[in-house]
Amino acid sequence: MTEAAYQRILLKISGEALLGEMDYGIDPKVSSRIAREVAGVVDRGVQIGIVIGGGNIFRGAGLAASGIDRVTGDHMGMLATVMNALALQDALERAGVTTRVMSAVSVREVCEDYIRRRAIRHLEKGRAVIFAAGTGNPFFTTDSAASLRAIEIGADLMIKATKVDGIYSADPKIDHSAKRYSHIGYDEVIEKKLAVMDTNAIVLCRDQSMPIRIIDLNQAGDLSRLISGEEIGTLVS
Numbered sequence: 001m002t003e004a005a006y007q008r009i010l011l012k013i014s015g016e017a018l019l020g021e022m023d024y025g026i027d028p029k030v031s032s033r034i035a036r037e038v039a040g041v042v043d044r045g046v047q048i049g050i051v052i053g054g055g056n057i058f059r060g061a062g063l064a065a066s067g068i069d070r071v072t073g074d075h076m077g078m079l080a081t082v083m084n085a086l087a088l089q090d091a092l093e094r095a096g097v098t099t100r101v102m103s104a105v106s107v108r109e110v111c112e113d114y115i116r117r118r119a120i121r122h123l124e125k126g127r128a129v130i131f132a133a134g135t136g137n138p139f140f141t142t143d144s145a146a147s148l149r150a151i152e153i154g155a156d157l158m159i160k161a162t163k164v165d166g167i168y169s170a171d172p173k174i175d176h177s178a179k180r181y182s183h184i185g186y187d188e189v190i191e192k193k194l195a196v197m198d199t200n201a202i203v204l205c206r207d208q209s210m211p212i213r214i215i216d217l218n219q220a221g222d223l224s225r226l227i228s229g230e231e232i233g234t235l236v237s
Contacts, residue, residue, distance in 0.1 A: 002147060008123060010150035011038070012143065012160045013027045015053035015084055015218050018078040025056060026087045035091035038128060042097050047123040049153055049177035050130045051146040052088060054080030060138065074138035079103050081142060086134035086150055092128055097129045104136030104145070107137045116152050123153065143201035151208045158210055159219035159226065160197060166234035167196050203237070212236040 013034065041048055055062075056081035063073030085101045092099040100122045101111035112118070114131060122129045134145040143160070144202025150158040167189070169179040186206035190199055196214055205212055215222050215233035226232040 004041075004044045004046050004227050005158040006046060006227060008049075008153065008155050009041075009227070010049045010051065010146060010155040010158045011223075012146035013050060013052045013057035013088075013217065014142075014162070015057065015059075015080065016144070017056075017161065018052075018084060019030075019056045020088070026084065026230075028091070031087055031091040032094070032170065034217070035095040035097070035221070038092060039095040039097050041227055042126065042128060044224075044227065046125075047126070048128050048186040048237065049119070049123065049149055049155065050088070050128065051142055051149055052081055052084045052130060052132065053110075053142040054078070054084055057083060065115045071138040074134075078133040078136070079107075081134060082107060082111065082132040085130040088130055092130075097128050098126065099130060101130045101132055103132040105133040107133075119149075120153055134144065136194050141198040141201065144199040144204065147197075147201040147204040147210065150210050151204070155210070158205065158212045159223070160212060160214050161223075162196070162214060163216065163218065164214075165219065165222075165232075166214050167191075167194055167236070169194075181234050182231060183237070186236060189236055196234075196236075205236070 018026045018030055054077045058076045060074035060077035064070040080173040082103055088102050089099045102114040103111050104114045106113050119129050131149045133140050167181045168178040172178045186202050189202055213235050222232050
């Protein structure tokens with residue numbers, strides 16, 4: 001097996017990715033598949049932090065649109081990410097990966113509080129670390145949380161796992177002539193309003209020179225090939 005191209009990565013997974021074929025909640029088959037992919041990375045000595053969304057259960061902005069107070073809705077969304085993090089932790093540990101969940105909102109009975117130095121220590125010991133509850137603040141998406149955590153832990157690369165194999169000039173499901181970018185700059189993503197990540201998240205990565213790689217979570221083996229240094233998906237830098 002080729003030597004890993006990265007020592008430490010941050011993987012962002014949307015809550016919707018855990019749906020699988022379900023309309024709501026968590027598909028155990030999906031969480032198990034993701035766990036196997038992550039386990040393969042950990043086995044190669046790569047340190048991995050994971051940020052997971054909560055859209056399969058609650059999304060703060062969506063709740064606000066239905067009439068719930070936005071701050072309350074965002075807090076509900078944060079708690080949904082804790083639920084997803086615990087489910088993924090269970091799947092990872094069944095796959096043989098020692099895992100810690102660290103939450104930006106204190107729920108000490110079920111997981112650790114997020115402390116940067118402790119998170120880095122977990123990573124150095126070869127544990128996967130799942131960062132839950134976003135940034136702990138309303139009005140910030142889990143994309144922004146992923147950018148923040150990637151920078152805080154000194155990741156070599158932030159990976160956003162989506163349902164498409166990179167960034168396109170238009171929605172490839174609608175426009176079959178849409179162009180896929182292999183490499184694109186931060187400012188171009190913002191200027192062209194390519195809805196791949198929250199703008200605040202892109203700006204934060206740009207200002208701290210954190211490279212982002214967009215890959216398709218459903219393509220088995222792509223994460224491993226990316227870790228080997230292959231040009232998978234789209235690089236934003």
